[in-house]
Amino acid sequence: MPGIKDSLELKEIVLLGRTFDEYFRAFNLQAVNLKEEKILDAASGVSSFCAEAAMKGIDVTGSDRIYSLPASTIELKCAEDLALVMAQMPEVAHLYKWEYFRGVDELRDARKRAYKLFTGDFRRHGSRRYVICELPETDFSDNEFTITLISHFLFLYDDRLDYEFHRETIRECLRITSKEIRIFPIVNLKGELSPYIEKILTDEAFANCTKTVQTVDYEFIRNGNRMLVISA
Template identity: 50%
Template sequence: MDRQLNLKNIVLIGRTFEEYHKMFDLGSSSANEYILDVASGVSSFCAEASAKGYNVTASDQIYTSSPPEIEKKCRDDLGIVIKQLPALADLYVWNFFRDVHALKTHREKAYKSFIKDFKKYGTKRYIPAIYPSTDFKEEQFTISLVSHFLFLYEDHISYDFHRKVIRELLRITSKEIRIFPIVNLKGKKSLHIDRLMHDKEFNHLQISIKKVGYEFMKDGNEMMLIAKSGCN
C-alpha cells in the first residue's frame, strides 16, 4: 500500500512568500498583477507580498472564524502533520527544510505572520470564500494562485469539484490560473490532471505543466498553468 500523510480533512497549515515565489515561479512582473490567493488559509504570502508592494487578495473559508479559533485549528493541524512526518521522511526532499524541526519552525513563522496581518487588515485583505463559488467580480484578478488545495487532496474532493473551482476561477481571473502541486498526497501525479487536460469544457484554454524551483514532496516540483486564450 502507498504510504502517505493520513489526513481526515484538508489541513489548515500555511506557506511563506519565499515558498510561493518558488512554487509559482513569480517573477518581478508579478508585482504589477492583481493576484488572488485561492484557499490561502494561514499562509503568510498575502501579508509578506503586500508589504513588498504586490496587490494580493487572500480567500479562504476559514476567514469567518476569529484569530484565536484559526490559531488553535492551525496548531492542531500542524501537530497532526508533524507527528506523522518522521516515519514518512523518505518521501520528501530535505533541501529547503533541513529537517522536520526546521519545517515546523517555518510553518509556525508563516501562521504567526498571517495572524498578525489578519488582525490588522481583516476583510480588507482576507475575504471569506467557500469555493467553488465566490462573490468576486468577473475578471477582478489577473492571476489566481492555488497552493495545496486542488489535485493534492484528490481523495477528499471530487473531479467535479475541481472542475467547478476552475470554472469559477476562469470567471474571476483575466489572464491565468497557476496550481501547485500537481501530485496527490501519495506523491503521484493526480489522476485529475489528464482528465482536465482532455476535458472538452476546457479545450479552448492553453493548459501546460511547468517545472519550478520548489520540491518538498519528491517529484512534486511542477505547477499547472491555465492561460485564457490570447494571454500568452
C-alpha cells in the same frame, strides 16, 4: 522504530500555510512583474504569502472558507494541525525531499512563522485583505484579478475533493481571472501525479484554454515540482 506510511493520514484538509518564498518558487514568480498584477490567492488559509506580499507593495487578496472564524480560533487549529503533521513525520519523511527544509525543525519553524505572520495580518486587515469564500463559488466579479494562485489544495487532496469540484473551481477561477491561473502542486498526498491532471487537460470544458505543465524551482513533496498553468 517508526512504521512507514505511503501518505499522511488526515481526517480533513489541514490548516498549514506556506511562506512568500515557497510561493515565489513554487509558482515561478521570478518571471512575473508582481507589482503590475492583481493577484488572488485562492484557498490561501494561513499562508503568509498575502501578508508578506503586501509588505513588498504587491496587491494580493486572500480567500478561504476559514476567514469567517476569529483569529484566535484559527491560531489554535493551526497549532493542533502542525502538531498532528509533525507527529506523523517520522513515518512519512521518505515522501519528502529534505533540501529546501534540511530537517523537521526547519519545517516546523517555517510553518509556525507562516501562521504567526498570517494571524497578525488577519487581525490587522481582516476582510479588507482576506475574503470569506467557499469554493467552487466566489462572489468576485468577472476578471477581477489578473492572476490566481492555488497552492496545496486542488490535486493534492484528490482523495476527498472529487473531479467535479476540481472542474468547477477551475472554471470559477478562470471567470474571475483575466490572465491565468497557476496551480501547485499537481501530485496528491501520496506524491503521485493526480489522475485529475489528465482529465483537466482533456476535458471539453477547457478545450479552448491554454494549458501547460511547468517545472519549478521548489520541491518538498518528492516529484511535486510542477505546476499547471491555465488561461482562457
